[in-house]
Amino acid sequence: MAGKLGIIAGSGPLPRQAAAACRDDGRPYFILGLDGETEAETLACGPSAMVRMGAIGTALDLLRRNGVEEVVMVGRVRRPGLAALRPDWTGTRLLARIGIRAAGDDGLLSAIVAELEREGFRVVGIDQILASLLIATGPLGRHRPDDVADTDIARGREVATALGRLDVGQGVVVQAGTILAIEAVEGTDAMLDRAAALRLPGPGGVLVKMKKPQQERRVDLPTIGEATVARAAAAGLSGIAVEAGGALVVDRAAVVAAADAAGLFLVGIPPLPAA
Template identity: 35%
Template structure:
């Protein structure tokens, strides 16, 4: 029988859904990192990492899940406890290598302390869209070419540990998602002059980095993403099947229908 679960909750709706599905889970938030579970969770200082491990063991936790958007708050070395002093050098080296490298390192820290790290998609399997999702109109021949181009771009960027999405119109890359996130790049794409799109509306493609550990930072979309894609003037959104979480599926479907774009899952 699996031991008690801990939810390390950052920003967004995913931690809330996990907490609702696993009401007996220990809820953990970190000072300086926004979370919608504030008020129901135990909050800890990142500088005092040892207190997190101690509290998890006291609560009978044996497995944990990272959920939500993990920001990078400033750290005060003067406040480091003994555990943080021990792990800080490795963290600092991982920080400069990109998000996936950093998150893999953090997973390793928790595993070294004896905790099993599981993915949100393992705990809420219905959120990861399988093959065959197709809402809205069919992509045109040109849009199909842009979809292929988008996945090729993301595949090529994977070794650089960059973002999880890009927009393509008429074969041209309109933008690549980086640390600012999906909404920010879609707002920027919305400012693209029509003349640069070669007469095409374009598409947004979202997928994890090739080889990414899906236990942390698994790509996710919600109704807000659909609205942002439509506001950017794009024809639709394509996601990697089984590798992108859809939060609030009913609201997502309604948004797709109301805005007249498409939402499709594809194998990568």
């Protein structure tokens, strides 16, 4: 039996799915919610507490007092500015230690993982708790990319990988070889809304999402769900391509059904070979 799992929960359904997986396995767990991010329905899924985002010392103390051995960080979290973060003494020391690395999401998340491990917790990825969420290589559902879409996927994979190396974002929208939009701090949904206004005449474009090459894969893997499909359809896209083995599909049956109904393809693609 694995040790007690601490679920550091952002927003969305994934923290609730992690809690359900623990219940199904008979594994003890504790949910640590983040003020302003975690929904009440997530906190109601089991033993839980809420903590302010910058209260790192309080968070570590809550995990220890509740007997947590392993930790998973899961769910969407809006990155706050330093003024809104209001770090406690432990958080201030962490930010001072990582310095410029806090300028990008990957550097900050990697530093948080390292801090948790320094405090004696084992950090695991959500794919280790819910392995079925990882997408495999190849298409899901009825629809397949055509030659135009395949060309856009190849272009998008290159651009998304380059953006990832710079710790900018994980997604890009490509239409007929033109980059319509790239993902930055606004997130995938807002990027898709923006791409809708930039759509060109002709066949619809493609959303491509790739894990950052240097990314700490235990946190912040690219994720798509029903809302992603709905926004991609509203933007007039022809399909979605995500990194096989490096991206998550939340509620796969519902996502595939939504893509089929919208006439969108959904496909897992391999990452670029390491340089």
